[in-house]
Amino acid sequence: ASFWTHVPQGPPDAILGITEAFKKDSHPQKINLGVGAYRDDKGKPYVLPSVRTAEQKIVQENMDKEYAGITGVPDFTKAAAVLAYGKDSAPLKEGRIAITQTISGTGALRIGGAFLQRFYPNAKAIYIPTPSWANHKAVFLDSGLEVKQYKYYNKDTIGLDFDGMLADIKAMPKGSMVLLHACAHNPTGIDPTEEQWKAISDAMKEGGHFPFFDMAYQGFASGDTDKDAFALRYFLKEGHQPCLAQSFAKNMGLYGERVGAFSIVTSSPEEKAKVDSQIKILVRPLYSNPPVHGARIASKILNDPALNKQWLGEVKEMADRIITMRALLKENLEKLGSKRDWSHITSQIGMFAYTGLGKEEMERLAQECSVYATKDGRISVAGITSGNVERLASSIFKITG
Ligand code: PMP
Numbered sequence: 001a002s003f004w005t006h007v008p009q010g011p012p013d014a015i016l017g018i019t020e021a022f023k024k025d026s027h028p029q030k031i032n033l034g035v036g037a038y039r040d041d042k043g044k045p046y047v048l049p050s051v052r053t054a055e056q057k058i059v060q061e062n063m064d065k066e067y068a069g070i071t072g073v074p075d076f077t078k079a080a081a082v083l084a085y086g087k088d089s090a091p092l093k094e095g096r097i098a099i100t101q102t103i104s105g106t107g108a109l110r111i112g113g114a115f116l117q118r119f120y121p122n123a124k125a126i127y128i129p130t131p132s133w134a135n136h137k138a139v140f141l142d143s144g145l146e147v148k149q150y151k152y153y154n155k156d157t158i159g160l161d162f163d164g165m166l167a168d169i170k171a172m173p174k175g176s177m178v179l180l181h182a183c184a185h186n187p188t189g190i191d192p193t194e195e196q197w198k199a200i201s202d203a204m205k206e207g208g209h210f211p212f213f214d215m216a217y218q219g220f221a222s223g224d225t226d227k228d229a230f231a232l233r234y235f236l237k238e239g240h241q242p243c244l245a246q247s248f249a250k251n252m253g254l255y256g257e258r259v260g261a262f263s264i265v266t267s268s269p270e271e272k273a274k275v276d277s278q279i280k281i282l283v284r285p286l287y288s289n290p291p292v293h294g295a296r297i298a299s300k301i302l303n304d305p306a307l308n309k310q311w312l313g314e315v316k317e318m319a320d321r322i323i324t325m326r327a328l329l330k331e332n333l334e335k336l337g338s339k340r341d342w343s344h345i346t347s348q349i350g351m352f353a354y355t356g357l358g359k360e361e362m363e364r365l366a367q368e369c370s371v372y373a374t375k376d377g378r379i380s381v382a383g384i385t386s387g388n389v390e391r392l393a394s395s396i397f398k399i400t401g
Contacts, residue, residue, distance in 0.1 A: 072101020
């Protein structure tokens with residue numbers, strides 16, 4: 001007999017299921033807006049020219065393949081911290097930010113979850129927005145934290161439920177952990193305004209809450225990496241000591257290279273050293289040390305001034321193409337005479353648009369129009385091209401009338 005007869009069949013991953021349905025469809029103009037990966041205007045995966053150049057330089061340098069330290073490639077983590085916190089950041093200059101390289105953003109969230117599970121001094125529950133990236137709940141549950149939710153999306157306005165969010169933060173027990181999407185909220189594409197961030201920071205301070213920023217899209221929201229770091233840097237100025245999960249999957253297109261970082265702002269270099277030591281103790285039995293190739297690419301791009309400038313231009317190009325596709329989709333829907341208000345498509349930012357379409361409408365979109373995306377009505381704008389936007393608009397128009 002097998003040892004595994006009792007293992008129950010688990011449900012398939014929601015997004016991978018969409019890709020499978022898409023692959024089976026024989027429609028020549030089928031559209032896949034499920035996956036959160038950038039595509040060029042021909043709908044093809046995009047490797048940034050700055051990444052190609054960085055890779056060539058690395059090959060030319062004939063580097064060895066020795067292990068990195070437990071916390072990764074130091075030139076990479078130092079530069080990643082500067083990118084997020086800003087070169088003038090006080091805690092960075094004062095040497096009180098602990099940072100470790102991670103297996104992309106997911107790994108950063110998981111190391112963060114594990115650290116908080118072990119050391120957070122108050123209730124080990126983390127609040128995530130409703131809705132949030134589908135993996136947040138699983139990552140934190142598997143880290144041993146309890147997962148709770150706060151209000152975020154208002155389906156009537158297809159916008160932020162700011163009052164609900166603030167009320168929920170105010171109602172949390174003192175010293176709660178709160179996950180905040182630093183920019184380009186996934187799945188809604190709806191971010192608080194700068195004024196709203198200020199009120200959120202005040203409410204968090206009043207409650208003595210701990211902010212955990214997830215920044216998977218720095219540069220992707222506005223096209224400007226500094227602008228997209230507003231919330232994180234503002235919280236720092238206000239005296240919060242947040243922790244941060246960074247991903248270079250989207251803004252460098254390094255998806256499969258798994259490049260990320262987890263950092264915590266502490267109150268002193270002594271505290272930082274202690275936190276660092278405990279992060280190492282967490283990482284060592286998990287995967288010993290992280291892979292070097294992707295981190296070397298990111299490090300080259302962040303540390304070489306010419307390459308850095310080129311990369312910032314490429315980030316802006318990607319963000320701009322997405323903004324253009326949003327405008328085109330809205331314009332085409334209006335041209336067709338749609339009576340729905342589609343202004344949220346252009347007011348939302350980042351890789352995704354939350355269309356406001358319901359589950360049944362999304363199912364019809366797939367069945368009748370061969371347009372695939374998640375059932376919550378989220379579409380990946382990065383999958384829209386000048387070649388498919390008209391067909392997409394007429395498909396959405398056909399379903400929504
Ligand atoms: N956080 C959010 C909000 C995301 O959308 C993603 C990617 N979809 C991640 C984290 C992590 O992605 P990765 O592990 O590929 O960096």
